[in-house]
Amino acid sequence: MRFSAIVLLAACHSASSGTPSNRAGEPDLKATIADELGFLPGDAELVGGLDFVQLRGTDLWKKFEPQIRAQLDAQIAQFAGGCKLDVGGTVERITFGLSFPAPNRVTGVLVVRGVDSAKAVECAKANKTTPVTDDGGVLVTKPAQMQDMVATVAVDAKTVVMQIGATANRETMRHVTTSGTPLRGSQAFMGLYGRRERGATLWGMANGSSKIFDGAANAGFRPTSVDGTLTVADRFTLAARGTFASADEAGKLAKELNQVAGMARAMVDKLAVNTNGTMVTADVVITEAQLRRLMSMAGGMMP
Numbered sequence: 153m154r155f156s157a158i159v160l161l162a163a164c165h166s167a168s169s170g171t172p173s174n175r176a177g178e179p180d181l182k183a184t185i186a187d188e189l190g191f192l193p194g195d196a197e198l199v200g201g202l203d204f205v206q207l208r209g210t211d212l213w214k215k216f217e218p219q220i221r222a223q224l225d226a227q228i229a230q231f232a233g234g235c236k237l238d239v240g241g242t243v244e245r246i247t248f249g250l251s252f253p254a255p256n257r258v259t260g261v262l263v264v265r266g267v268d269s270a271k272a273v274e275c276a277k278a279n280k281t282t283p284v285t286d287d288g289g290v291l292v293t294k295p296a297q298m299q300d301m302v303a304t305v306a307v308d309a310k311t312v313v314m315q316i317g318a319t320a321n322r323e324t325m326r327h328v329t330t331s332g333t334p335l336r337g338s339q340a341f342m343g344l345y346g347r348r349e350r351g352a353t354l355w356g357m358a359n360g361s362s363k364i365f366d367g368a369a370n371a372g373f374r375p376t377s378v379d380g381t382l383t384v385a386d387r388f389t390l391a392a393r394g395t396f397a398s399a400d401e402a403g404k405l406a407k408e409l410n411q412v413a414g415m416a417r418a419m420v421d422k423l424a425v426n427t428n429g430t431m432v433t434a435d436v437v438i439t440e441a442q443l444r445r446l447m448s449m450a451g452g453m454m455p
Contacts, residue, residue: 179330185311187333188247189345191263194334196249198364199341200356204243204266207353210384212440242266244310249335252363259301261328262314290322305329345381349391352381358394373405380434387421388443390436403431409434419446 184190192199207213210262213220221240244266251259291304301413303320306312307329315328335341344357357379358364365374373396380392396402409425419425422437438446 181307181329182227184329184332185308187336188245189333189335190326191307191331192247192249192261192315192333192335193251193328193331194337195251196260196335197251197362198260198356198358199247199249199335199345201245201247202354203245204240205245206351207240207384210353211386212384215440250316255363258439259300259314259317262316264312264314266310267312287322290325292321314370340377347379347393349381349389351383353384354382357381373401381442387440388436388438389436390438392434392436393433396430396432399427399430402427402430406432 181190188201189199208217212398217240224240228329243264245388246262246264249260249264250262253259257374282293282295287303293302293304297301298316300316300318301320303315303317303322303325303376304312305325308337313325313329315325317324335345341357348355357377360377361377368374375394375396378392378394380390383391394402394405398404413423413425420436420438420442422435424433426433
């Protein structure tokens with residue numbers, strides 16, 4: 153499912169269901185909502201976040217904002233029959249915890265913060281492409297392009313939680329919303345989470361046992377974990393780390409990466425691949441002009 157469609161579905165539900173009233177017997181979710189890791193499943197294979205507030209504060213966003221907004225508006229209009237929703241200007245942060253149980257399948261939880269509920273009312277009325285069922289305040293749908301169900305609920309005026317799974321309904325969503333922050337109970341995960349670069353626009357970390365690394369494993373490189381960040385400022389700075397079972401395996405991968413990186417180094421400000429024991433690190437810096445050239449070579453369209 154496209155990102156804008158996911159945000160649209162979440163926003164529409166937040167508009168139609170309103171803000172929870174914290175009636176007697178309902179859990180207080182304020183602490184979970186305030187935690188960046190709130191609601192994300194403890195067994196997720198891939199966890200990450202995108203900071204739209206940081207992104208909108210950059211010079212690069214200002215340059216590309218009209219084109220990005222046009223793309224988002226076009227996708228939303230296609231999904232909801234001409235509906236107008238300012239996703240690019242209102243969303244503050246997106247976090248996700250996903251798993252990959254089979255090829256072409258993704259399950260897990262996605263949290264959207266900063267949704268403009270008032271403007272989303274018309275989107276809720278205009279959405280005619282995907283049948284939606286209200287299961288006791290939880291919106292449930294089965295998008296045609298997905299194998300799994302999607303359940304969506306507004307947990308406060310600006311925070312929407314989405315669950316993707318073979319079964320997704322009011323009961324499964326209640327388990328999600330009352331789970332707190334199970335990821336904070338994993339020492340291994342918190343070690344990866346704690347070493348993120350400050351001020352990153354996009355961050356992520358993955359369990360090496362996930363099926364997404366099966367291809368690398370077939371080539372002889374199965375990481376135990378992968379993590380990294382992308383920071384957008386006046387340039388793009390990528391810092392990535394992969395940890396392996398042995399220093400020999402890490403060294404072998406670094407050697408192969410350096411062999412194929414030769415030509416690419418001439419096209420970017422920095423491309424460095426190094427090892428530190430069982431860890432392989434990659435640091436890449438790309439300027440705006442360099443990115444434009446790379447996109448042009450790849451057939452992409454940039455302003």
